[in-house]
Amino acid sequence: MLISFEQINYTYPCNPKPTLRELSLEITAGKRYAVIGQNGCGKTTLFRLANGLYQPSGGTVRWNNQPLSYRRPALYQLRQQVGLVFQNPEEQLVAATVEEDLSYGLCNLGLPDSEIEQRVQQTLKAFELTDLADFPVNYLSLGQKKRLAIADIMILRPRLLLLDEPTAYLDPGQVRNLRQMLTTIQAEGTTLVMATHDLNFVQDWADWVIVMNQGQIVMEDTPTAVFSRQHFLKTMGLS
Amino acid sequence: MHHQIDALAHTNQLRSLPPEHKLGFAAALFVLGYLAPAFVQLLIVLWLFIWVVRYAQIPAKIYLELLLLPTSFLLLSLPTLLVGISTVATFKNIEPDVVWGMAVKPLYLYLSRQGIEQATAVFTRSIALTSCLYFILLTIPTFELIRILQRLGCPPLITELMGLMYRFIFILTGTVGELLTAQQSRMGYGTWRIGMRSLSLLIGQLLQRTLNTYHQLSLGLAARGYNGDLRVWHSRRYKPDWRYATEAIAGYLCLLLLTGWHYWRT
Structure with missing residues (x-):
């Protein structure tokens, strides 16, 4: 078991209604998971709990069968292994140029410059960003920002990659590129979990589909099984 | 600009x-x-x-x-440097400094030689x-x-702040642009009165959205292992x-x- 959620409850301070209610989920290594559900069902919150950004108000999150520790050193280690790509890449890009932004996470790990340089060059090449290495982040297109946000996380070589609405704002061509990119990432041994509204993408791409509704998991199965239950999906507002 | x-x-x-x-x-x-x-x-x-x-x-x-x-x-x-003001009575004292002047009794307005030199120096410098x-x-x-x-x-604190401020300028102007376009598309600046109301809404929203962006960016930093230091590497x-x-x-x-x-x- 890579990561598991046991009876998780989470309530935002400004919202009296819990966002996640008694949610339990297990993610095993090597698979491609898709999380679907209406807006506000708790997908983003689930991802932020997995990355240790939020602490559940009830229940336990386990990484490698060990309960998460919310102490700083433990969180650094966790975030190196559990990468989270935000829905809006603007919220994740912090440095001035593409190259600098890629190096940010590696610098936080305290790696030597020679290794940082090697990994940055490799990642620039893998994500077709070499020509943009010295380009200012502020002038990138949204598609390029998205690609950079994924590269920023992948450079840390996480074991689990969480993608929050990766196809949002992307045109069909960029979605195709993203799909190819994800195939390569998975081939390198990374487990992928994606929250999305793009049901066509899910149907073709995922190994396992998790359906969420009002802070709970209401169904999980193979795409064929999930999408065969059209009536159920319709009641969830997902058809 | x-x-x-x-x-x-x-x-x-x-x-x-x-x-x-x-x-x-x-x-x-x-x-x-x-x-x-x-x-x-x-x-x-x-x-x-x-x-x-x-x-x-x-x-x-x-x-x-x-x-x-x-x-x-x-x-x-x-x-203010070029023009000098004196009184007609004391004209004799300032006469060597006057390039051109006119009496507006009881005052005397004149173009000052020293003023021209000073203005030239200030301008060229x-x-x-x-x-x-x-x-x-x-x-x-x-x-x-x-x-x-x-x-x-x-000090790293100053350079990191400068870097973040630089990044924030773009986020902030981007947000202003989006809000302005949204308001203009709904006739938000049709008249002076409506324009003022839209402007106050924009300022209020901007503050709220900036705080939200700040919060999200903090989470973004944390998700990437922020440890209190915004250190990055770059090649030359x-x-x-x-x-x-x-x-x-x-x-x-x-x-x-x-x-x-x-x-x-x-």
Whole structure:
């Protein structure tokens, strides 16, 4: 078991209604998971709990069968292994140029410059960003920002990659590129979990589909099984 | 205007030169421009015009517009230096200083010889020093300036704040643009009264959204392992150009000699 959620409850301070209610989920290594559900069902919150950004108000999150520790050193280690790509890449890009932004996470790990340089060059090449290495982040297109946000996380070589609405704002061509990119990432041994509204993408791409509704998991199965239950999906507002 | 300057700093033809060379050149000219006589200051203005427009390929129109901005402020302040006020009764005392004057009894307004000298000195010095600053702004991107400051030993807290502020300017102006477009698409600025209401809404929303962006960016930093230090790595892609270096050094020495010759003569 890579990561598991046991009876998780989470309530935002400004919202009296819990966002996640008694949610339990297990993610095993090597698979491609898709999380679907209406807006506000708790997908983003689930991802932020997995990355240790939020602490559940009830229940336990386990990484490698060990309960998460919310102490700083433990969180650094966790975030190196559990990468989270935000829905809006603007919220994740912090440095001035593409190259600098890629190096940010590696610098936080305290790696030597020679290794940082090697990994940055490799990642620039893998994500077709070499020509943009010295380009200012502020002038990138949204598609390029998205690609950079994924590269920023992948450079840390996480074991689990969480993608929050990766196809949002992307045109069909960029979605195709993203799909190819994800195939390569998975081939390198990374487990992928994606929250999305793009049901066509899910149907073709995922190994396992998790359906969420009002802070709970209401169904999980193979795409064929999930999408065969059209009536159920319709009641969830997902058809 | 900020984005335009920033974009030009990234795309200018002197971009590949080491930023510390450009900064050093501009700083040296700045010091000389402060001390040199007016004719040398004007030579600095002309020389930097060639560097910016010809070598860096910044459109002349944009550069002149930029120069016009501080010049207009300067021109507004010049009358206080040029025009002197005295009384008709004390005209004799100021007579040697009067270039031209007229009596508006009991006062006497006049163009001051000393004032003209002062105004010329202020004008040429300001325009020369502004040219130096524009050379820096238009040929060195902000983040490269921040890197130089880091290498010069500026406290990390200040350089990190500068870096984040630079990033935030774009996020903030982007948000303003989006809100403004959304309001304009719904006739938000049809009349003065509606416009004022829309503006107050915009300011309120901007504050709220900025705080939200700040919160999300903090989470983004945390998700990437932020440990209180915004350290990044970058490769050096600069290529010193001997042709430019020679011109800069030779030209600077000429200006220095001219300045020395001027002070030796006087």
